[in-house]
Each structure stands twice: as structure tokens, then as C-alpha cells.
Amino acid sequence: MSVKAASESQLDDRIDEIDYLLVGPHLSYMLDDLKKQVEGKNIEVLVIPQKIYGSLNGNAALELILNLEN
Structure with a gap:
């Protein structure tokens, strides 16, 4: 398994390399847009709970x- 941090602006460049898109809680407002962006791909999108992200x-x-x- 490989884990890489990236910004939202890099998603298009990396979309064919990912299976899971973990989103920081501060970007949860973008969740619907991100799900639309990966539509048709086999990519799970979820927000990292604040407790996990913060620690x-x-x-x-x-x-x-x-x-x-x-």
C-alpha cells in the first residue's frame, strides 16, 4: 500500500493512481464535488474524522x- 498526501488541485493528475481518497475534515464542504470528480472511477471517497486527523x-x-x- 502506498499513501501520499496531495492537494485538491493535484487530483486530476493523480486520479488514475488512487483507490481511496481521504479528505481532511476542513475540506468536508468539498465532498460532493470530489465525489463527482471521481465518478465512474473505482475510488472510495471519505472524510477523515477530526479525532484521527487532528491526532x-x-x-x-x-x-x-x-x-x-x-
Whole structure:
């Protein structure tokens, strides 16, 4: 698994490289637009809960992804 941080403006450049798009809670207002942007692709989009994002808990963020796969 490879995890990379990127800005929203880089999404078009990386869209064919991703399976999961985790969005920071401060960008949750963009969720609908981001889902439309990846429509037709096999990409899961979700907002990282503030507790995980604020604590920089990479293991918990990984758990979010792993739970989506089940």
C-alpha cells in the first residue's frame, strides 16, 4: 500500500493512481464535488474524522481504509 498526501488541485493528475481518497475534515464542504470528480472511477471517497486527523493517527486512518474493504 502506498499513501501520499496531495492537494485538491493535484487530483486530476493523480486520479488514475488512487483507490481511496481521504479528505481532511476542513475540506468536508468539498465532498460532493470530489465525489463527482471521481465518478465512474473505482475510488472510495471519505472524510477523515477530526479525532484521527487532528491526532495524525496514521494507523487509525489505515483502519478506515481496511474497514471499507470488508
